[in-house]
């Protein structure tokens with residue numbers, strides 16, 4: 001039976017050589033029953049530590065972890081109905097694939113006939129039926145990771161914890177396995193908590209994405225919400241590929257209103273936006289939300305440095321006149337080459353404004369949902 005998970009001001013400190021390091025800093029979070037929740041964030045932000053506290057492999061320094069109504073904070077792993085798959089594949093080399101997948105069931109006393117039935121089902125979903133009688137050494141890395149996932153899923157855990165299970169696989173295998181993990185999740189009554197560095201995995205598979213920063217919660221939301229309404233510059237930059245362009249702007253009084261003045265442009269702000277006159281803000285523009293040419297209200301010139309072709313679209317990596325790095329994703333830049341100057345434009349409705357503390361003070365993404373093409377572009381994130 002899938003369970004909901006609740007973290008209430010969970011804190012984890014590690015003490016080494018007299019120093020205290022706060023790995024997870026008063027994290028409060030609800031993970032709905034049966035959902036697929038993914039933790040993302042840069043290396044060292046506390047993803048694995050949080051997962052290990054859900055597994056019972058680490059005990060919080062303070063705060064509580066509950067599964068449904070039950071406080072499991074101090075329960076050892078074997079008393080939680082939890083399975084975990086790690087980045088490094090841990091199969092028993094002397095056992096066949098069938099025995100590896102069924103091992104957890106065997107030690108829990110599940111009879112052979114039922115074991116075989118559950119193994120066959122998992123093998124079918126994971127497309128490893130033909131490998132069941134082979135030994136692990138005869139399998140590719142992708143097949144081995146499928147076996148590890150199969151072993152976790154057949155135990156029908158209330159909670160399945162996956163810690164970067166695809167990080168050692170190549171891009172094609174990752175994309176196949178992404179689909180199979182989602183298929184398994186749909187077929188089983190399990191709450192999945194997934195940890196990854198890879199935002200494409202996070203954005204494509206999850207019901208909700210938890211972005212951490214230095215052990216603290218930066219934002220938790222469904223993928224599309226996170227993409228369109230990042231609550232800070234940190235979130236806007238982390239979510240989306242290529243990263244959101246961020247341009248320093250001065251706030252000036254112009255023509256009786258307030259304008260953001262950046263390298264080569266001035267942009268009038270609507271009334272009511274909370275910016276301090278003579279202050280500085282940062283403007284965020286997703287590379288996918290730029291128009292090549294001058295259709296948008298705000299025009300910029302980008303000095304092209306590198307062009308990457310991604311099939312239907314290209315990514316231009318360039319700079320504004322003051323040297324600010326600036327990327328453009330478009331299907332209209334195929335013939336751009338290094339050294340060109342590319343004129344692009346955008347509307348404020350497609351931009352974000354970040355205050356001096358990095359919080360988002362204006363979301364301009366209301367138009368995002370109206371765009372017919374993928375907001376993240378080819379090779380990027382499709383929330």
Ligand SMILES: Nc1ncnc2c1ncn2[C@@H]1O[C@H](COP(=O)(O)OP(=O)(O)OP(=O)(O)O)[C@@H](O)[C@H]1O
Nearest residue numbers: 014016021023042043044045046047048049050197
């Ligand atoms: N057993 C430990 N002893 C001391 N410090 C630890 C221990 N485990 C983790 N840390 C520290 O806690 C912080 C969070 O680590 P954690 O492994 O949770 O991060 P992460 O986001 O999963 O990183 P990565 O993506 O690199 O795996 C890091 O600074 C790490 O060095």
